[in-house]
Amino acid sequence: MAGNQLGVLNALDVAKTQWYHFTAIIIAGMGFFTDAYDLFSISLVTKLLGRIYYHVEGAEKPGNLPPNVAAAVNGVAFCGTLAGQLFFGWLGDKLGRKRVYGLTLMLMVICSIASGLSFGHSAKGVMATLCFFRFWLGFGIGGDYPLSATIMSEYANKRTRGAFIAAVFAMQGFGILTGGIVALIVSTAFDHAYHAPSYETNPVASTVPEADYVWRIILMFGSVPAAMTYYWRMKMPETARYTALVAKNAKQAASDMSKVLQVDLLAEENKVEHESSKSFGLFTKKFARRHGLHLLGTSVCWFLLDIGYYSSNLFQKDIFTSIGWIPPAKTMNAIHEVYLVARAQTLIALCGTVPGYWFTVALIDYIGRFAIQLMGFFFMTVFMFALAIPYHHWKNKSNRIGFLVMYSLTFFFANFGPNATTFVVPAEIFPARLRSTCHGISAAAGKAGAIVGAFGFLYAAQSTNPTETDAGYPPGIGVKKSLMVLGGVNFLGVLFTLLVPEAKGKSLEEISGENEDEDVVHDQQQVSSVRTVPQ
Numbered sequence: 001m002a003g004n005q006l007g008v009l010n011a012l013d014v015a016k017t018q019w020y021h022f023t024a025i026i027i028a029g030m031g032f033f034t035d036a037y038d039l040f041s042i043s044l045v046t047k048l049l050g051r052i053y054y055h056v057e058g059a060e061k062p063g064n065l066p067p068n069v070a071a072a073v074n075g076v077a078f079c080g081t082l083a084g085q086l087f088f089g090w091l092g093d094k095l096g097r098k099r100v101y102g103l104t105l106m107l108m109v110i111c112s113i114a115s116g117l118s119f120g121h122s123a124k125g126v127m128a129t130l131c132f133f134r135f136w137l138g139f140g141i142g143g144d145y146p147l148s149a150t151i152m153s154e155y156a157n158k159r160t161r162g163a164f165i166a167a168v169f170a171m172q173g174f175g176i177l178t179g180g181i182v183a184l185i186v187s188t189a190f191d192h193a194y195h196a197p198s199y200e201t202n203p204v205a206s207t208v209p210e211a212d213y214v215w216r217i218i219l220m221f222g223s224v225p226a227a228m229t230y231y232w233r234m235k236m237p238e239t240a241r242y243t244a245l246v247a248k249n250a251k252q253a254a255s256d257m258s259k260v261l262q263v264d265l266l267a268e269e270n271k272v273e274h275e276s277s278k279s280f281g282l283f284t285k286k287f288a289r290r291h292g293l294h295l296l297g298t299s300v301c302w303f304l305l306d307i308g309y310y311s312s313n314l315f316q317k318d319i320f321t322s323i324g325w326i327p328p329a330k331t332m333n334a335i336h337e338v339y340l341v342a343r344a345q346t347l348i349a350l351c352g353t354v355p356g357y358w359f360t361v362a363l364i365d366y367i368g369r370f371a372i373q374l375m376g377f378f379f380m381t382v383f384m385f386a387l388a389i390p391y392h393h394w395k396n397k398s399n400r401i402g403f404l405v406m407y408s409l410t411f412f413f414a415n416f417g418p419n420a421t422t423f424v425v426p427a428e429i430f431p432a433r434l435r436s437t438c439h440g441i442s443a444a445a446g447k448a449g450a451i452v453g454a455f456g457f458l459y460a461a462q463s464t465n466p467t468e469t470d471a472g473y474p475p476g477i478g479v480k481k482s483l484m485v486l487g488g489v490n491f492l493g494v495l496f497t498l499l500v501p502e503a504k505g506k507s508l509e510e511i512s513g514e515n516e517d518e519d520v521v522h523d524q525q526q527v528s529s530v531r532t533v534p535q
Helices: 007-014 019-053 067-094 097-116 123-155 161-194 211-220 223-228 230-235 240-246 250-261 269-276 285-314 316-322 334-367 369-388 397-415 418-427 432-460 466-470 479-499 508-512 518-531
Strands: none
Touching: 007 240, 007 250, 019 067, 019 097, 019 123, 019 161, 019 211, 019 223, 019 230, 019 334, 067 097, 067 123, 067 432, 097 123, 097 211, 097 223, 097 230, 123 161, 123 240, 123 418, 123 432, 161 211, 161 334, 161 418, 211 334, 223 230, 240 250, 240 432, 285 369, 285 397, 285 418, 285 432, 285 479, 334 369, 334 397, 334 418, 369 397, 369 418, 369 479, 397 418, 418 432, 432 508
């Protein structure tokens, strides 16, 4: 019941939007900016890595990363992210959100720099070192998911909580966009400086030695925004919901939030003691009865979403090549190829990815999480099939703009849809003592989907068409069939969304049932059932 809620938590729920809300969004959001930059910047340089380290002298085409190396380079960060989400999600509930928040950020900064400094005496050595550091980079990124979401949800008021959590996640769009812009700037600077010839003109000179600096600079830049926010992360107080409901320290919670809200709050230690009698663990029948289907819904929806979202993001350069929007690699030098890939991905981010995130921020507390997620999965299904069924129509040069528009719309409705809501909802519907853990489990399921996208679709999204093979595709089942599979995956997302509850306008304790006594709820259900019996 609302009357059982702690005063400090009620004060947070009804607080007007204040400066500390925006401070929390920026601090947590810059972590996600870095997450997206680091995860997606690798797709900007994989073609360059192939040309630098796997070129065979005298070959008719520039070098490509072997399929197993490409899978490792693209997917190893997701393996680390999955592990980090589970580990830091659990740790955030055991030790507190703030105590491990700085650790994840420092791990991201160090490993981002180390990725750019990857070394080795051979191509295999460099790739192995790069994969090692990107695994631990992903491990730090993984910890940022449950911690940032949980911290923002526990700081926000109930009226605009969805927008605040979505705004943190929306910084991911700016991270993807910035990755493209940085790649454009770096590649332009080096391309103009060295005027390397095309591969057809001079295969040896088309990849100048300085090209090795390009990918390293692009990857290392991801450490800058993360390092800038470390001090402010350390200054944030622990959330009141963790301090009061998990650590059972009502006095500290009241003291911390009195400073944040700039009001006087009383410590209600008797209510905190009452809350401790209602605890239940993750692997209990009570959790399964109350939240089992919710956890299944959030996990499966995130899994399905990330299969399509990450495979589309990581391999959009190959799709652009297959429709001829990016010319064959042999017609240009290595650095100019980075420029064209970055330009294509930046346009997609600018036209579809970033606007989609902010539509969610603007509307999530008006139309609700459930409606946005359902709508997003539905339109992603429609647009994937619209690209796949008439795929050869889009390959005509005159139809490429139409393809770009349709492809951008899939990203728009991913972000004005399940890519945002799958992040928001798990931070709202679970109890405080399990919130970070359950968000970590849901997010890890998503990264399992990303791994399917990164490893599976590396092979599945290849083409048997000889002209596409020349453009950089090894043999496989083809882009068209892959887009069809993604359409089916998105349709499954529509169905599993039905398991996810709506959290709009409710306090976190009301959604999770933390301020309700089990016996009172049971009695109310019995009374309700008696009243429905016909007289």
